[in-house]
Amino acid sequence: KRSIDRRRRRRRRRRRRGGGRRRREGSDQTRRFFFWRTRRRRQGKVVFCFLFFVLWGWVDQNKRSERDHEEEGSMLASERKPQGFDFDLCKRNDWLEKQGLKTLKPWSTGTTICGVVFKDGVVLGADTRSTAGETVADKNCEKIHFMAPNIYCCGAGTAADTENVTGMISSQLELHRFRTGRESRVVTSLTLLKSHLFRYQGYISAALVLGGVDCKGPHLFTVFPHGSTDALPFCTMGSGSLNAMAVYESGYKEDMTKEEAMELTKRAIRAGIFNDLGSGSNVDLCVITADGAEYLRNIDMPNPRTFTAVPAPFKIGSTPVLKSKDLPVPSLETQVTVETTATAMDMS
Amino acid sequence: MNTLKGTDGGPHTGTTIVAVAYDGGVVLGADSRVSTGTYVSNRASNKITSLCDKVFLCRSGSAAHTEAISDYVRFYTSQHASEIGQGKEPTVKSVASILKQMSYSNKGLMAAMIVAGYDKKMGGQVFGSPIGGTMVEMPWAIEGSGSTYIWSFFDDEYKEGMSREETERLVLEGIAHAMARDGSSGGLVRLVTVDKDGAKSQVFQGKDVPMILGDMAEPKSNAATVVW
Numbered sequence: 115k116r117s118i119d120r121r122r123r124r125r126r127r128r129r130r131r132g133g134g135r136r137r138r139e140g141s142d143q144t145r146r147f148f149f150w151r152t153r154r155r156r157q158g159k160v161v162f163c164f165l166f167f168v169l170w171g172w173v174d175q176n177k178r179s180e181r182d183h184e185e186e187g188s189m190l191a192s193e194r195k196p197q198g199f200d201f202d203l204c205k206r207n208d209w210l211e212k213q214g215l216k217t218l219k220p221w222s223t224g225t226t227i228c229g230v231v232f233k234d235g236v237v238l239g240a241d242t243r244s245t246a247g248e249t250v251a252d253k254n255c256e257k258i259h260f261m262a263p264n265i266y267c268c269g270a271g272t273a274a275d276t277e278n279v280t281g282m283i284s285s286q287l288e289l290h291r292f293r294t295g296r297e298s299r300v301v302t303s304l305t306l307l308k309s310h311l312f313r314y315q316g317y318i319s320a321a322l323v324l325g326g327v328d329c330k331g332p333h334l335f336t337v338f339p340h341g342s343t344d345a346l347p348f349c350t351m352g353s354g355s356l357n358a359m360a361v362y363e364s365g366y367k368e369d370m371t372k373e374e375a376m377e378l379t380k381r382a383i384r385a386g387i388f389n390d391l392g393s394g395s396n397v398d399l400c401v402i403t404a405d406g407a408e409y410l411r412n413i414d415m416p417n418p419r420t421f422t423a424v425p426a427p428f429k430i431g432s433t434p435v436l437k438s439k440d441l442p443v444p445s446l447e448t449q450v451t452v453e454t455t456a457t458a459m460d461m462s
Numbered sequence: 463m464n465t466l467k468g469t470d471g472g473p474h475t476g477t478t479i480v481a482v483a484y485d486g487g488v489v490l491g492a493d494s495r496v497s498t499g500t501y502v503s504n505r506a507s508n509k510i511t512s513l514c515d516k517v518f519l520c521r522s523g524s525a526a527h528t529e530a531i532s533d534y535v536r537f538y539t540s541q542h543a544s545e546i547g548q549g550k551e552p553t554v555k556s557v558a559s560i561l562k563q564m565s566y567s568n569k570g571l572m573a574a575m576i577v578a579g580y581d582k583k584m585g586g587q588v589f590g591s592p593i594g595g596t597m598v599e600m601p602w603a604i605e606g607s608g609s610t611y612i613w614s615f616f617d618d619e620y621k622e623g624m625s626r627e628e629t630e631r632l633v634l635e636g637i638a639h640a641m642a643r644d645g646s647s648g649g650l651v652r653l654v655t656v657d658k659d660g661a662k663s664q665v666f667q668g669k670d671v672p673m674i675l676g677d678m679a680e681p682k683s684n685a686a687t688v689v690w
Contacts, residue, residue: 305533308529308530309530312526312530316472316526336503336504338472338498338503338525338526339472340472340524340525340526341472341526341529341530342472342496342524342525342526342529343529344496344503344504344507346504346506356501
């Protein structure tokens with residue numbers, strides 16, 4: 115063993131004594147071989163790295179288009195993702211409610227709305243009670259919405275839905291008026307409403323009575339939340355619709371005058387106000403003729419406040435005065451100057 | 463009156479619709495009742511809608527679905543009519559095919575319909591299209607909830623080679639029989655007759671509708687069938 119160690123030490127010493135690395139001198143051929151071998155190896159490494167990045171980029175491109183298009187889905191009906199409302203959070207909301215979180219109830223216009231066609235136009239009527247569950251949320255809300263200068267729409271169902279749907283279609287009608295340069299037709303607003311509601315398959319809870327007068331005469335339609343419509347000479351919607359319909363069925367006749375139609379509609383809405391718990395407060399009317407629309411807000415108020423709050427009167431001197439101090443009020447001078455521009459704005 | 467409810471399906475044309483072909487045209491008939499649950503939301507509706515000049519569609523099932531389908535089919539039919547050229551009219555079969563493709567591709571729709579009309583090539587034709595998207599040419603077709611009560615009536619009474627008046631009478635009686643027994647059918651009876659000269663529509667109510675009494679004694683007035 116000792117001899118082996120000595121041999122090893124001698125070899126190490128010999129190597130160190132050599133100075134730097136002592137290479138065996140090879141021939142030209144071997145030198146050229148080694149030179150090109152290292153060169154090729156380096157090139158190979160470069161090419162390999164290049165190809166690696168190219169491949170990575172290509173795979174990533176494919177993955178990116180997959181990422182971008184994963185929402186589109188396929189054309190097959192079976193593979194298509196469901197469109198429309200997303201109800202994923204409903205389970206979470208139910209769980210939160212069970213934990214005790216009180217959710218806001220949506221305001222509903224449990225309501226009586228109606229409309230009737232008379233000789234020269236249409237009369238629309240509505241009550242003014244808005245409920246959130248069993249509480250009255252708004253004692254005097256407006257249920258007759260503006261659609262166009264010659265078209266108005268009463269809304270029953272969820273207040274948010276009716277207001278937003280009528281507002282959206284009203285804007286679309288205005289843009290259409292700018293585009294065509296003509297008065298809006300009632301059937302245009304009917305088609306816009308029904309196609310919007312049908313797309314949402316009844317989840318937009320808006321039951322509407324649409325009435326107006328256009329170049330073709332007076333029109334009255336009902337629109338149901340699922341998107342079906344009816345064209346009728348008189349119609350009612352809402353929770354008080356049966357009450358109002360009873361009045362209309364017994365009182366309607368063809369070619370009524372404006373006053374007769376208004377009186378009949380007021381009676382119909384009153385029937386809803388007094389016999390239906392979801393309707394109440396006052397009567398709104400809207401009379402539309404070829405000359406224009408008259409919005410009669412709170413034309414009938416059959417539910418005045420019985421007892422108003424009156425502060426209890428106290429005799430002067432019933433409260434003893436301990437100290438009094440007079441403070442001077444500084445005099446305030448206000449001056450308003452109106453500047454008129456040199457040339458008035460041209461409004462032509 | 464209350465908070466958001468789940469959808470209840472909406473108005474339904476629980477109905478009776480009939481179409482019978484005769485030599486020279488077709489007669490389509492329907493009642494006029496549209497119900498939302500147990501409430502009749504429209505007692506005078508028109509369930510026979512025109513798709514083009516000489517082709518009509520009888521609708522039954524969900525009111526919203528059938529109205530939407532008929533709007534689409536009317537649009538595609540008018541496009542087709544302008545494509546085939548000014549002198550030609552769309553055939554009943556091509557209109558029925560358009561309807562069938564819509565019905566078959568959208569299986570969620572609750573729509574049972576009858577397409578009927580007249581064209582120069584084949585005369586009067588009736589195509590029945592129940593729920594699902596089938597389309598079958600038949601000499602007569604009935605659909606709707608009230609149709610179950612009048613299958614035997616039509617099986618017995620239909621004869622080939624009837625005249626126009628006989629066919630109209632047959633359709634009117636059939637619908638009257640269905641309205642007498644089906645709660646979802648009632649109101650007026652609307653008839654549309656289509657022949658080479660075009661379409662003519664009629665409305666029957668009150669004493670014009672045959673009274674189907676069965677064992678009942680004859681009433682003093684026929685207020686039950688009067689709509690206004």
